[in-house]
Each structure stands twice: as structure tokens, then as C-alpha cells.
Amino acid sequence: MTKGIKQQIIEQVAPDLEKVEIALEHHLNPNLDLVKEIASHLLFSGGKRLRPLLMIHSARLCGYNEGYEIQFSTIFEYLHAATLLHDDVVDEADIRRGKKAAHTKWSAPKVVLTGDFLLARALNIAAKTKEPDIISVIAKITQDMSQGEIDQLNKKGKLDLSEDEYLNVIERKTAVLIQGACQSGAILAKALKEKEDALNQYGYHLGMAFQMADDLLDYTASAQELGKNPGADMREGKLTLPLIHSLANATIEDKDWMEKAIKAESFDQDQFEKLTEKLYSYKGIKYTQDRAKDHVKKAKACLDSFDACQSKQLLCLIADYSIERKV
Amino acid sequence: MTKGIKQQIIEQVAPDLEKVEIALEHHLNPNLDLVKEIASHLLFSGGKRLRPLLMIHSARLCGYNEGYEIQFSTIFEYLHAATLLHDDVVDEADIRRGKKAAHTKWSAPKVVLTGDFLLARALNIAAKTKEPDIISVIAKITQDMSQGEIDQLNKKGKLDLSEDEYLNVIERKTAVLIQGACQSGAILAKALKEKEDALNQYGYHLGMAFQMADDLLDYTASAQELGKNPGADMREGKLTLPLIHSLANATIEDKDWMEKAIKAESFDQDQFEKLTEKLYSYKGIKYTQDRAKDHVKKAKACLDSFDACQSKQLLCLIADYSIERKV
Numbered sequence: 066m067t068k069g070i071k072q073q074i075i076e077q078v079a080p081d082l083e084k085v086e087i088a089l090e091h092h093l094n095p096n097l098d099l100v101k102e103i104a105s106h107l108l109f110s111g112g113k114r115l116r117p118l119l120m121i122h123s124a125r126l127c128g129y130n131e132g133y134e135i136q137f138s139t140i141f142e143y144l145h146a147a148t149l150l151h152d153d154v155v156d157e158a159d160i161r162r163g164k165k166a167a168h169t170k171w172s173a174p175k176v177v178l179t180g181d182f183l184l185a186r187a188l189n190i191a192a193k194t195k196e197p198d199i200i201s202v203i204a205k206i207t208q209d210m211s212q213g214e215i216d217q218l219n220k221k222g223k224l225d226l227s228e229d230e231y232l233n234v235i236e237r238k239t240a241v242l243i244q245g246a247c248q249s250g251a252i253l254a255k256a257l258k259e260k261e262d263a264l265n266q267y268g269y270h271l272g273m274a275f276q277m278a279d280d281l282l283d284y285t286a287s288a289q290e291l292g293k294n295p296g297a298d299m300r301e302g303k304l305t306l307p308l309i310h311s312l313a314n315a316t317i318e319d320k321d322w323m324e325k326a327i328k329a330e331s332f333d334q335d336q337f338e339k340l341t342e343k344l345y346s347y348k349g350i351k352y353t354q355d356r357a358k359d360h361v362k363k364a365k366a367c368l369d370s371f372d373a374c375q376s377k378q379l380l381c382l383i384a385d386y387s388i389e390r391k392v
Numbered sequence: 393m394t395k396g397i398k399q400q401i402i403e404q405v406a407p408d409l410e411k412v413e414i415a416l417e418h419h420l421n422p423n424l425d426l427v428k429e430i431a432s433h434l435l436f437s438g439g440k441r442l443r444p445l446l447m448i449h450s451a452r453l454c455g456y457n458e459g460y461e462i463q464f465s466t467i468f469e470y471l472h473a474a475t476l477l478h479d480d481v482v483d484e485a486d487i488r489r490g491k492k493a494a495h496t497k498w499s500a501p502k503v504v505l506t507g508d509f510l511l512a513r514a515l516n517i518a519a520k521t522k523e524p525d526i527i528s529v530i531a532k533i534t535q536d537m538s539q540g541e542i543d544q545l546n547k548k549g550k551l552d553l554s555e556d557e558y559l560n561v562i563e564r565k566t567a568v569l570i571q572g573a574c575q576s577g578a579i580l581a582k583a584l585k586e587k588e589d590a591l592n593q594y595g596y597h598l599g600m601a602f603q604m605a606d607d608l609l610d611y612t613a614s615a616q617e618l619g620k621n622p623g624a625d626m627r628e629g630k631l632t633l634p635l636i637h638s639l640a641n642a643t644i645e646d647k648d649w650m651e652k653a654i655k656a657e658s659f660d661q662d663q664f665e666k667l668t669e670k671l672y673s674y675k676g677i678k679y680t681q682d683r684a685k686d687h688v689k690k691a692k693a694c695l696d697s698f699d700a701c702q703s704k705q706l707l708c709l710i711a712d713y714s715i716e717r718k719v
Contacts, residue, residue: 097539099546151508155501174482174545177504178538181478184508185534188515192527200519200527207512211505212424218501219426 070386077379078118084135085117085142092139092186103171103179108146110164116141116246119271119383122376123250123264126368137194137253141246143187144203148210148242150180155214156301164292199249206245213237222302224312224324231309232273235280240272247271263367267380270364275387277357280305281350282391284341290391296337299327306356311349319343357388397713404706405445411462412444412469419466419513430498430506435473437491443468443573446598446710449703450577450591453695464521464580468573470514471530475537475569477507482541483628491619526576533572540564549629551639551651558636559600562607567599574598590694594707597691602714604684607632608677609718611668617718623664626654633683638676646670684715 089108095101117138124134153166154173168176184207191199217234220226247268251261282291283298284307298305304312304327312320326332326340344350364384371377416435422428444465451461480493481500495503511534518526544561547553574595578588609618610625611634625632631639631654639647653659653667671677691711698704 095535095539097542100539100542151504155505172545173500175542177478178482178542178545181511181538182535184511185531185538188527188534189531192524192531195524197519197522197524197527200515200524204512204516204519207515208422208509211508211512212422212427215424215427215502215505215509218499218505 070382070389074379074382074386077375077382081118081121081135082114085114085121085138088136088139089142092136092143092190095182099171099175100179100182103150103167103175104146104183106164106167106170107149108142108183112142112145114142115275115383116145116243119243119268119380120246120250120253122379123247123268124254125250126264126371126374126376126380127251127254127256127260129250129254133194134250134253137190137249138246140187140190140199140203140249141242143183143190144206145242147180147183147187150176150183152214154180155218194253196249196252198252202245202249202252206241209237209241213241217303222328223304224327226304226309228306228309228313231304231306235273235276236269239276239279240269243272243275244268260370263370267364267367267384270360270367271384271387274357274360274364274384277306277353277360278388278390281307281353281357284344285350286391296332296340299340300332302327306353307344307349309349310352311344311347314347314349315343319347354388361385361388397709397716401706401709401713404702404709408445408448408462409441412441412448412465415463415466416469419463419470419517422509426498426502427506427509430477430494430502431473431510433491433494433497434476435469435510439469439472441469442602442710443472443570446570446595446707447573447577447580449706450574450595451581452577453591453698453701453703453707454578454581454583454587456577456581460521461577461580464517464576465573467514467517467526467530467576468569470510470517471533472569474507474510474514477503477510479541481507482545521580523576523579525579529572529576529579533568536564536568540568544630549655550631551654553631553636555633555636555640558631558633562600562603563596566603566606567596570599570602571595587697590697594691594694594711597687597694598711598714601684601687601691601711604633604680604687605715605717608634608680608684611671612677613718623659623667626667627659629654633680634671634676636676637679638671638674641674641676642670646674681715688712688715 093101093104093108095104117135120138120141121134124137150167154168154176157168167179187203188200191203213234213236217238220230220234244265245268248261248265251264256264280298283295283305286295288294294300299308308323308327312323315323323340323343326336329336361384365381368377368380420428420431420435422431444462447465447468448461477494481495481503484495494506514530515527518530540561540563544565547557547561571592572595575588575592578591583591607625610622610632613622615621621627626635635650635654639650642650650667650670653663656663688711692708695704695707
């Protein structure tokens with residue numbers, strides 16, 4: 066089943082994807098070799114290009130046919146890369162996509178400034194759309210993401226993080242950017258407000274499902290599948306839904322044990338497996354899967370008002386894939 | 393004389409300045425108190441609001457009369473504040489405007505993210521101008537400044553920095569933003585391309601003069617006037633024009649002594665005074681003053697084609713003040 070969805074998506078997007086890669090390479094073009102080197106390290110390390118694809122197909126779904134959707138879609142990959150560079154510095158994460166994070170190879174200041182450069186590239190291309198509303202969307206994304214990250218930093222190690230607080234964090238951390246990519250596709254196509262809103266909401270639900278799936282994988286996937294050690298969130302003091310839900314339903318004894326495990330300086334494989342078992346037995350895994358499935362269902366429902374076409378079919382497949390994927 | 397110019401400027405800009413302060417406060421409006429606190433620490437610590445004033449008067453000089461120049465001028469103060477926050481983290485400077493730099497009070501990641509937030513605010517307001525060219529200007533500024541900072545980082549401690557390399561650094565570090573503020577005023581007023589170019593060039597020369605004056609003050613002003621210790625640039629391994637010119641003209645013996653002084657771990661007041669004397673005797677101070685004066689002259693010449701009016705007079709006064717100021 067999973068391989069089926071992935072295969073279908075790959076077949077449909079391959080020709081566009083090739084053009085997106087060329088456009089990303091073409092628009093990077095900094096004056097300094099070092100900036101290119103740092104930016105490329107992340108930008109060409111096997112990203113799925115989800116955000117560009119979403120913008121491209123949102124635009125096409127709304128009837129856009131002026132031919133610039135591939136060029137403009139790079140906005141959202143540069144923006145994504147810029148936030149990843151800043152986040153890596155902020156989180157002090159050492160591994161990203163199975164490679165050493167940029168800030169472990171170059172000084173944190175250089176990585177921050179390269180992030181600024183990529184944001185500037187995104188803006189430069191966005192200005193060429195001549196759509197001020199796309200700029201407003203980018204401003205909102207940057208505003209929400211930066212505040213979301215600060216909020217998450219402040220909440221690091223907070224053991225009583227509520228489900229609502231978690232939803233708020235992942236909305237700003239992940240959903241707003243995916244939402245923005247979809248909405249911008251609609252704006253580019255000069256779609257009716259109701260179509261723009263529908264794609265915005267599609268993006269919101271897809272983003273929420275996508276992040277919940279990510280948070281599940283952090284407990285259920287292998288190090289090889291993830292390209293980093295499982296349990297990284299917990300080790301960084303970030304509570305995600307599987308854990309939040311399990312903590313809320315655990316016996317006092319088990320809750321105590323889990324809280325101690327989270328606060329522990331080091332954490333061996335046996336302990337991690339014991340924790341994962343508790344996430345299953347207290348239904349944290351199942352609950353998160355169900356919430357993610359709800360979001361996928363809602364995402365697809367947002368597309369109901371659109372006529373059947375290849376882009377609609379693809380956006381539905383992407384929604385299904387968001388929670389079926391293994392990486 | 394100096395007090396005369398300053399007094400004239402203050403009298404002319406006071407009513408606008410009050411409105412700029414209110415607008416800066418009004419548009420800040422983040423969701424998180426912490427973001428407001430970090431942003432306000434820098435934003436309301438006695439900046440001169442040079443960039444907003446330049447945009448306001450560039451717009452008026454080009455006949456803009458739609459009444460939004462004050463609101464839109466905040467773009468360039470937020471942008472300026474965003475770059476200062478990132479620069480403080482990058483340079484690890486401890487003092488800014490006589491106060492502790494933000495990153496010494498809050499963690500570097502929080503400061504970086506607050507910088508991102510301020511950039512987003514600038515963008516949000518820029519989108520409201522409905523002028524894609526202003527977005528392109530902002531993109532160019534961000535691109536140049538981030539690359540300029542990385543370049544400067546790479547050149548830290550480079551003892552054979554040439555005058556051309558120095559000019560390149562200060563153009564990207566300071567001039568592009570001032571240039572952008574002036575140019576954006578013209579774009580807002582839908583000025584003819586030649587007027588837009590003239591204001592762009594006025595901003596370039598003003599920015600170059602302004603930074604050279606800053607680099608002079610680092611050797612000639614007192615700690616009290618500067619709000620930080622003199623000689624900070626040199627201590628950070630940044631060679632500026634007074635030093636570059638003096639090194640190029642010094643005897644081998646004096647050059648050796650100066651290079652050792654720059655590389656020294658610590659540096660007492662006596663040594664600093666001896667170095668300053670050499671900057672005078674090898675004409676590094678005089679040469680920099682002359683170059684700055686040239687730029688002021690050129691800046692004012694860029695305004696020749698504009699009819700006499702209050703804004704023109706003010707922009708001329710600001711050019712004069714850029715090199716007469718003591719702080």
C-alpha cells in the first residue's frame with residue numbers, strides 16, 4: 066500500500082521535480098562561494114521538495130497556466146531551507162537528513178547569515194510574482210515560525226505541556242509554511258477567495274498531519290530510516306503528542322518513571338524501548354495516529370469543491386502519503 | 393557649527409519623529425511578550441531613526457502626498473534592528489548603544505529568532521505598499537548585508553585588507569540599507585527612474601560617509617561619547633580605513649609594531665593612544681576624513697536636479713551631519 070502511494074506520487078511529479086531542482090540551482094547564485102557551499106549542503110541533501118510541489122499543484126488546481134509556477138515554487142524551498150538552518154543553530158541538533166548539520170561544519174554565525182541569505186532569495190523571487198499578498202503570506206510565515214521557535218525554546222523540558230500547547234507549537238513550526246505554499250499557489254492563479262481559503266485549510270490539515278507523523282516516526286522508526294537517532298525530540302526536552310497523551314493516561318508510578326526518563330542526562334537503548342512500549346500501552350501512539358488520520362481526512366475534504374484533475378488527485382495522494390511514509 | 397547642524401535637523405524632524413516612534417511601537421505587536429521584550433530592548437534604546445527619516449523625506453522630495461510615508465518608514469527601522477540583532481550575535485559584541493547587547497541578556501538563539509521576527513514585520517508592512525519593487529529592494533538589502541557580514545567574518549584579522557576590500561565591506565554593511573531607504577521613498581512616490589536613481593546614489597554616498605565617520609569615531613571619540621570602548625573594531629580584528637591607510641604608509645618598523653598591536657590579546661590605554669598617534673602621523677585619520685567629505689559632496693550633488701524644498705534642505709543637512717557628528 067505505502068509503496069503504492071509513494072510510487073504513484075513519484076511517477077506523477079518526476080518531470081516537474083527535475084525542473085524544480087534546476088530552478089533551485091539556478092536561483093541560488095550568491096556572490097560568495099562560501100554562502101553557496103553552506104546553502105547547498107542543506108539544499109541539495111535529498112529534500113522531498115514537498116513545499117514547491119504543493120505550490121505548483123495548488124496553482125494548477127486553480128487553473129494557473131502562465132508557466133511560471135516552477136520558478137515561483139522555489140520560494141518555498143528556500144524559505145524552508147532558511148528556517149532549517151536557523152532551527153539547527155537554535156536546537157543545536159547535530160544531524161539533519163542523515164548528514165552533519167551545517168552548524169557543526171561551519172560556525173553558527175555563518176549558518177545564521179546563510180539562512181538570512183536564503184530568506185532574501187525567497188523574497189527576491191516572491192517580488193517577481195508582483196503579488197503583494199504572497200509577500201504578506203511570507204511575512205506571516207516568518208513571523209509565526211520565529212515566534213513558534215522561541216515559544217518552543219521556552220517550553221523545553223516542560224513536563225506538563227498540554228495537547229493544546231503542542232498543537233499550537235506544531236502549527237507554527239510546520240503547518241504555516243505548508244499552508245502558505247498552498248495558499249500562494251492559489252494567489253498566483255488569482256483564484257476566488259473561497260478557493261484560496263480551501264487550499265489554505267488543505268495546507269493547514271496536511272501540515273498538522275505531516276508533523277504528527279514526524280513526531281510518531283521519532284519513536285517508531287529506526288535510526289537508519291530517520292537519518293538520525295530515534296527519540297531525539299525527547300532527548301532535547303521536546304514533548305510531542307505520543308508522550309503527552311501517554312503521560313496523561315499513565316498510572317502515577319509509570320508517569321513518575323517516564324518523567325524521570327525524560328529528565329535523565331543519558332538514556333540507553335533498553336530504557337528507550339521501555340518508554341516506547343509505554344507509549345503503545347497507554348495509547349499515545351494510537352491516539353496520535355488517529356488525530357493525524359483526522360487531519361488527512363479534513364485535508365482531502367477541503368478539495369471537494371475542486372473539479373477532478375491530475376493536480377487534485379496528486380494533492381489527495383500527498384495527504385495520504387503524509388501519514389503512511391516511513392521517512 | 394556641529395551643534396548648529398544638529399539643532400537645525402532636530403527642529404525640522406521633531407514632529408515626524410514623534411509619529412515614527414508611535415508607529416514603531418504600534419506595528420511591533422508580537423504575540424509573545426518575550427519577543428516584544430527582546431525587540432524593544434534594542435528598538436527603543438535611543439536610535440537616531442535615520443533610515444525612516446531618509447525614506448520619509450525621499451518620498452516627500454519626489455512629491456509623495458498620500459499620507460502613509462510615516463507608517464511605511466518603519467520598514468527600514470525594523471530591518472535595521474533585525475540586522476543589528478543578528479550582527480550582535482555574529483560579532484559577539486557585548487555593548488550596543490551604551491547598553492548590554494541583547495545576546496548577553498537572552499540566549500543567542502532567541503536573539504536570532506527575534507531578528508527574524510523583526511524582518512517579518514518589515515516585510516508585512518512592505519507588502520502593504522503594494523510596490524513589488526520595494527520588496528526587491530528589501531531582498532537585495534538582506535542578500536547584500538548577509539553576504540557582507542560573512543565576508544567580514546572571513547576577513548577578520550586579515551592584516552593586508554586593501555582599501556577596495558574595505559569599501560566593499562562597508563558598502564554592504566551600511567550603505568545598501570541607507571540606499572534602500574532612500575530609493576524606496578522614491579518608489580513609493582512613483583518617481584521617474586532618474587529621480588529614483590539619484591536618491592539611490594545619494595543614499596549610497598551618505599551611507600559610505602556615515603560608515604567612514606563611524607570608523608573614525610572608533611579611534612577619535614571617548615568611551616562616553618561612543619557608549620562603548622574606543623578601538624573596538626581593531627580589538628575584534630576589523631581593519632578600517634584609518635588603519636589600512638596608515639599601515640600602507642608606515643615605515644617597516646612602525647608597520648611591524650602596529651601589526652603586533654592588532655594581533656595582541658590585550659591592549660592597554662597607553663598602547664591604544666600610541667596607535668592613535670600613528671593613525672594621525674601617517675595621515676590615516678586625515679585621509680579617511682577627506683574620503684568621507686568627498687562622499688558627502690557627491691551625496692549632495694545627487695540632489696541637484698530636485699527643486700528646492702524643506703525635504704531637500706534636510707537631506708543636505710543630514711549629509712553634512714553624517715561626518716560632523718560626535719556619536
